[in-house]
Amino acid sequence: MGNDKIKYKGQEILRNLDSILQKDSFHFELKGLTKSTRDIINEVVQGILERIGANPLTSFHLFSGVMEALLNAVKANARFVIFKDELLTKLRSGGQTPEEEAEELLDTILETEPLRDAMQRYIVPDKIKKTVQKILTLSDKKKSKKVTLSTEDISFLELVREKTKIYNLKISVKIEIREKELYIRIRNDSPIMGMDLARIRKSRTRHAELAREGKSGDFFRPDFLDEKESAGFGIAMIDEGFYNLGLDPLECFDIQTSKHATSVYLNYPIDALKKMEF
Numbered sequence: 001m002g003n004d005k006i007k008y009k010g011q012e013i014l015r016n017l018d019s020i021l022q023k024d025s026f027h028f029e030l031k032g033l034t035k036s037t038r039d040i041i042n043e044v045v046q047g048i049l050e051r052i053g054a055n056p057l058t059s060f061h062l063f064s065g066v067m068e069a070l071l072n073a074v075k076a077n078a079r080f081v082i083f084k085d086e087l088l089t090k091l092r093s094g095g096q097t098p099e100e101e102a103e104e105l106l107d108t109i110l111e112t113e114p115l116r117d118a119m120q121r122y123i124v125p126d127k128i129k130k131t132v133q134k135i136l137t138l139s140d141k142k143k144s145k146k147v148t149l150s151t152e153d154i155s156f157l158e159l160v161r162e163k164t165k166i167y168n169l170k171i172s173v174k175i176e177i178r179e180k181e182l183y184i185r186i187r188n189d190s191p192i193m194g195m196d197l198a199r200i201r202k203s204r205t206r207h208a209e210l211a212r213e214g215k216s217g218d219f220f221r222p223d224f225l226d227e228k229e230s231a232g233f234g235i236a237m238i239d240e241g242f243y244n245l246g247l248d249p250l251e252c253f254d255i256q257t258s259k260h261a262t263s264v265y266l267n268y269p270i271d272a273l274k275k276m277e278f
């Protein structure tokens with residue numbers, strides 16, 4: 001990490017934190033979101049906020065926003081691995097499609113948005129959700145070293161890791177301290193699928209309407225829960241963080257997605273972070 005290309009790994013970041021924090025631009029690559037990774041990110045974020053003279057009360061909103069966005073990125077990559085795998089299995093299962101053709105077909109499907117979205121119907125979302133959860137839980141356990149994983153669980157994690165590598169799915173975080181703003185970009189190598197982006201936009205607009213009436217928190221009330229299949233709470237929580245900082249998330253927080261990647265942009269005006277009254 002760092003703009004003069006000094007690279008640090010894991011705990012090295014914490015050991016070199018003071019010199020790292022002298023820079024204005026940071027680049028991280030993440031493999032997951034285990035406890036130690038979260039701790040490192042927390043330290044870096046705290047350090048940056050201190051450096052720019054931010055009100056300490058802002059750090060909670062900023063850190064939880066970054067965490068939500070990162071969790072989405074981690075989940076999305078894991079989900080994409082499983083989605084691809086399930087699809088490949090389905091394509092092969094008839095015994096009609098030879099190996100290379102199945103892979104080619106998979107690529108075509110993934111490249112063609114309507115096809116890709118249609119395929120979502122054949123892959124049971126619940127199964128994917130459960131598997132993603134399993135990956136997250138097992139990774140945390142493995143890293144914490146407090147529990148011994150079964151050989152089955154270890155090889156499952158190994159398989160996911162290999163596939164993530166083969167599919168070249170990465171997660172990166174770029175942070176820049178600019179003249180007037182703190183800029184954070186979180187990117188993962190998997191698209192937002194199906195109607196999710198449209199749902200997210202609609203849901204964010206609804207949240208903004210409530211915020212204009214001075215009751216953004218109402219968005220989280222059970223009576224608003226109905227239509228939010230997967231335009232869920234993660235993104236709404238990021239928006240809420242901005243509202244709590246007196247900022248407009250529709251201006252400061254943007255999500256872009258393509259066939260190959262999703263990027264989340266978080267912009268925090270430094271003046272707003274320095275403000276003392278909330």
Ligand SMILES: Nc1ncnc2c1ncn2[C@@H]1O[C@H](COP(=O)(O)OP(=O)(O)OP(=O)(O)O)[C@@H](O)[C@H]1O
Nearest residue numbers: 072073076191192196230231232233234235236262
């Ligand atoms: N970085 C991302 N890459 C790909 N898809 C994403 C990303 N972030 C969000 N999504 C999609 O948008 C949906 C809504 O995200 P949000 O965090 O608001 O909801 P959620 O209830 O937390 O859902 P999830 O548990 O799936 O993250 C997700 O379910 C996912 O399909």
Ligand SMILES: [Mg+2]
Nearest residue numbers: 071072234235
């Ligand atoms: Mg989420």
